[in-house]
Amino acid sequence: MTTVWAIARHMIAEGIRMKLALVFLVLIGLVVLGLPFSISGDSSLTGAVQSFMSYGLSATGVLLGMLTIFMSRSLADELVGHQIFLVMTKPVSRWQYVLGKWLGMTILNAAFLLCSGVTIYGMVHYIKRTHPPIDDRYDKAELNNEVLVARHAVRCTLPDFTKPAEMEFEQNLEEGLYDSVPDFDPAVEKTRLASKYEARWRVVGPLQMRVFEFENVLCDRSPDNHVQIRYKTDVSEFASDEIFRALWVFGDPFMGARQVSRPVRQVVGRYHTVHVPADSVADDHTLTAYFYNENPYEGEPQYRNIIEFRKSNEVAVLFIVGSFEWNLVRLHILMLCKLMFLGAVALLMTTVFSFPVACLASFTIYVLAGTRSFIKEALDFSSDDFATMFTSMKEFFVQLMMQVYNVIHWIIPDFAKFDAVESLVNGRNVSLVWVLQAVFGLVLVKTVIVLGLAILLFHRREVAEVSV
């Protein structure tokens, strides 16, 4: 380990003294320190902080990814400049050399993440102090309760829509409605019917009520504590002030919960959060919420709106499970896990190719890892819907791309799965389980495999070249 550490130290010194790391440090500094003065979000304090964190953390991640790839140049440079002759003629194994380089990169990345994390944390508090408030009391409360926290989310339990779908299917079948349908697939039809019932359930007509059930709301149920209901609605018609009115009633008194009502007057098409006393959660940690599509405000007209809770914006209960600080730490660990994998990939490429080729290959993998989900969707879309439009050659090409994707899918991890920036910005908990998944799946499995491959290839190659 002494040798590995010696090489890692050397790598760090090289990164700093050759000014590569310093350039990236300055860039990260410019991004993190400059963003608060150039981004205002939606002019609210919460918006400013969210925009700053979102752009700052994403930019830091991208810059450190680039730094990691460029740092692998160290190995390439030593091969080209022959400094490796003096290292490999010392009692240094090839695995120690590769591992030392990787460790050096990882330590530099960790140091940079630490610096950027501390700076981002400091800047968040700076924005909080200095941002001109719209409503000082409300703005800060919103920020403290909805952003600078770690909240766990529980989505509402949807009713079983398969039973009514099944019943309608049977009825339609008896009535012979499907007799003339070509290539009729009962399973597809049942799914369609279930979706129809679900869509209907999400719509609340004028003067109608909908019940949302939440299970496993494992919060502190003391009366001075709160849970939050977060939702976004679409409205068919609304008042000229673009505001909809409704009434929420929380808690089932028959289940030992305090019942409270919350009339709401909210802007259409935006996320809203309603605070509910934690003792509205029942003894069995369930929360019942009743949504009435009626105007609870006296003296105002009843708008005959149809209110829709979209599937993509499901109603959720949020309750605080940790602090923003630890959330930020865990997010940085996730970022480090990704950089550790990327470092291993960059070293693998450098052991095989010259630096320009290795750099290109590493960047390609970095981009593929970041856009894996998007690529999958694009390829699925092509193969499902447009395959019949293609000529056979094109179909072949699409299938080939799918196979290539499958290979990539096995080799390259989905970085989006470990991207916690959105969660942090929305005050969602970056769970320890998530971090452990990254440590195990990304570092202990995939990084170890890639590093092992790099060591194997480096072990087999001659570090000297033709000189006759």
Add this chain to the structure above:
Amino acid sequence: MAGQIQPVVQTAGLCKTFKDFWRRPHVEAVKDLDLEIKPGEVFGLLGPNGSGKTTTIKMLLGLLYPTKGRISVLGKPPTDVSVKARIGFLPEESYLYRFLVAHETLDYYGRLFRLPARIRSERSDRLLDMVGLRQEARRRVGEYSKGMARRIGLAQALINDPEFLILDEPTTGLDPIGARQIKDVIRELGKKGKTILLSSHILADVEDVCDRVTILYGGQQWAAGDIGELLCKTDATQITTPSLSEKTIAQVRDLIFRLEQKDILDISNPRVRLEDFFLRIVGEAQAANIRTSGARGGGEIPDFLKQPTESSTQEVVDSLVFAASQKVDPVPIQAPLPPEATGEPSSEVIQQLMGSESAKTTPEPVEAATERPRPARPDRPREKPSADASVIDELLGRAKQETEGHSEDKR
């Protein structure tokens, strides 16, 4: 086998063929090389550019893998990491990290040898003294001249007090002081029982320090043997005396003719070697305290390098056995190149003295020569001439005094 000394380097049928992009054999850099370097030997690897010297060294160090054949270095394959702890290597160019200062460079390589911090620091200081770069120890190596970088290269090769030192073109780029110092280091280490492989095409360097040499050409071995025997002109005798008068010379000539019926071939005043002359002039400049930002004259060889390599009883016994085996089982010397002559003074000398053309006929090639006591060679630095010693000692002595001055300052 018990009692047999294991060679430090042994190769058998060593081949290295470089292949092109399509994996077709492209260049045969080394062909069927059988090499054996014994412990304590200063071995010279000679050959013109592209003869396979560096390729051979790279294979010995595990930087290149042989296409065919076997290599054993200190009894193990060259890829064995443990072997490398006992090897020092100075490559043909210095290949240092430009961003490190000299002291950090030595410290880094010391770390790779897992030397404790105190020893690393001590050795780095002493080696920097030795190569005359103590005062430049905090400068980045990237700013060094080529010669200064070579000196750091030498220092790093010695940081682990190696048992086996490989020097590839060690004097390239060095000023005569540096070149001389490297030769002194080689001699000193050779005396202490270290094994040294010296690759060079500067023949004077090799001649000065090597016990045995092998000459490569086109990747093949063309000659190998004891350097004294390969170069000795046994058909002539040289006597060096203080300056003689014409009368005495005439009497000596008469005496030789009376006793041996031979005439003197050449009478002249011996010349000082240019290297010695240069060192004397630079020594004078240093004595005048002329400022320089380059390397100093260099200091004393550190004590840790002066320790004998082997000290245990068994090793002493082994060395005695080795000496005996040398006598009993001499290593054959190949001598395919036409030697000057061997054996007793022959009729050729007389014929030459008589001006006969027949004296210029090529002598018969010798059979594989046997190991013999090395003939006395007044020009060999092994028996260092007093002139050489005085100059280098003067330089080293001054450096030593400076070092002592530094240490006093520190106190």
